[in-house]
Amino acid sequence: LPELPEVEVVRRQLEPTWVGQTIAEVWTASPSYFFLTSPRILKRRLPGQLTVALERHGKYILARFDGGSRLLCHLGMTGQLTARALAPDPHVHLRLTLSSGEQISFRDVRKFGKVEFISEGSSSPRLDKLGPDALTIDADTFTARLQSRSLAIKTALLNQSILAGVGNIYADEALFASGIVPTRPARTISRAKLERLHSELNRILTASIQGGGSTINDYLKPDGALGGYQDWHQVYGKRGEACPLCGRSLRHRVLGGRSTHYCSHCQR
DNA sequence: GCACATGTTCTCGG
DNA sequence: CCCGAGAACATGTG
Numbered sequence: 001l002p003e004l005p006e007v008e009v010v011r012r013q014l015e016p017t018w019v020g021q022t023i024a025e026v027w028t029a030s031p032s033y034f035f036l037t038s039p040r041i042l043k044r045r046l047p048g049q050l051t052v053a054l055e056r057h058g059k060y061i062l063a064r065f066d067g068g069s070r071l072l073c074h075l076g077m078t079g080q081l082t083a084r085a086l087a088p089d090p091h092v093h094l095r096l097t098l099s100s101g102e103q104i105s106f107r108d109v110r111k112f113g114k115v116e117f118i119s120e121g122s123s124s125p126r127l128d129k130l131g132p133d134a135l136t137i138d139a140d141t142f143t144a145r146l147q148s149r150s151l152a153i154k155t156a157l158l159n160q161s162i163l164a165g166v167g168n169i170y171a172d173e174a175l176f177a178s179g180i181v182p183t184r185p186a187r188t189i190s191r192a193k194l195e196r197l198h199s200e201l202n203r204i205l206t207a208s209i210q211g212g213g214s215t216i217n218d219y220l221k222p223d224g225a226l227g228g229y230q231d232w233h234q235v236y237g238k239r240g241e242a243c244p245l246c247g248r249s250l251r252h253r254v255l256g257g258r259s260t261h262y263c264s265h266c267q268r
Numbered sequence: 269g270c271a272c273a274t275g276t277t278c279t280c281g282g
Numbered sequence: 283c284c285c286g287a288g289a290a291c292a293t294g295t296g
Contacts, residue, residue: 001274059275077275078293091293110293112275126276151285160276168274216274217295236274257288259273 001219002075003059004134004165005208006227010081011056012209013222014104017083018063021098022050029093036072036116045117046071046096058130058164068120072127076112081105082222109218134165135205143194146186153189153197154182155256166201169214169236172261174201176235181267182260207232235261 002010023046028039035042049065056062061081063071073081086092086105094106094115106115118124132141145163149156156162157171166174175182177200180193189197213219213227216237221227234244239252243263251264 003274006274074275076291077273110273110275110291112291114276149284155286158275214274219274256286258275 001077001167001169001214001216002079003167003170003214004056005170005205005229006213006219007056007059007061007075007165008135008209009213009227010075010222011054011061014081014083015054017100017102018098018104019051019054021100021102023047023096024099025095025097027095027097029090035094036114042094042115042117045069045119057127057133058160059167060127060130060164062127070118072114072116072118072124073106074114074126076108076110076114078110078218079106079108079113080218080220080222082107082220082224084222084224129161130164131160131162132164134163134201137163137198139195139198142198143191146189146194147191149186151186152183152255153180153186154258154260156186157201158256158258165205168258168260169216169233170201170204170208172236173204173234176262176267177204179267181264182255182262184268235263237261 026043026046028042051063052066053064055064059074061073082105083102086107091109092105092107096104116124146156154171154175157166174197178197180189180197208214208229211227211229211232212221214230215227216230219227235250238250239261241250243250243266245266246263248263248265251262253260
């Protein structure tokens with residue numbers, strides 16, 4: 001379930017524990033078909049690496065090491081990254097023991113998460129494909145990247161090569177907040193409306209990070225607490241409930257294979 | 269048993 | 283190349 005705000009909360013909580021530490025030991029579950037880089041390579045390349053930064057691009061977390069190599073993590077749908085001690089369970093796939101003695105664990109029930117070691121000087125096709133990060137993109141770049149598309153605006157927002165970090169929840173919330181119907185082709189939306197969407201998206205992502213992200217089913221912060229932003233959702237998961245603006249019943253439909261929530265009166 | 273689930277990636281159409 | 287529909291991935295919940 002993690003989208004940009006949840007991944008950023010994870011990054012911020014892990015940063016003080018992880019950055020500045022050397023990786024001492026690597027443990028992987030076996031068997032596991034969870035890794036883009038084989039457990040054998042992870043165990044050979046990671047020990048001894050000094051972590052100099054913990055970064056995020058879109059929904060990806062990247063640990064950067066002093067030699068220039070990086071560890072790429074994607075939480076998929078149910079991934080959790082934590083420095084807490086976890087009770088033994090079959091869903092922990094990777095544990096990194098740091099020089100401080102603390103452990104970073106990657107737990108993922110559905111195994112849609114990804115872990116990849118990127119050697120110094122190498123790039124990752126996954127990273128190369130990503131568009132600008134949704135939290136830091138400026139209004140001009142945002143409108144330029146969307147104005148040329150004939151895709152439905154929601155489908156465009158979910159496309160990580162156009163804009164990185166927005167998932168189903170925040171796409172629905174941002175479109176509601178800016179009064180745009182999710183099915184509208186992006187290129188038919190005025191510049192002013194796209195600028196409004198940019199500012200509402202930024203406001204919502206920032207507020208969600210402040211609130212600790214959204215917990216629907218699985219997401220937990222690294223400290224084990226629930227997120228808080230789900231209480232502020234206006235439309236996501238609220239089909240049939242009253243629109244917070246006009247009181248009419250909120251609609252639901254499938255768009256691009258994804259569950260989509262909107263108000264047909266307030267969003268045009 | 270069935271429907272549904274927050275993400276990514278690929279294939280097969282047009 | 284652009285776009286959409288659908289499936290696949292693996293496992294859980296209601």
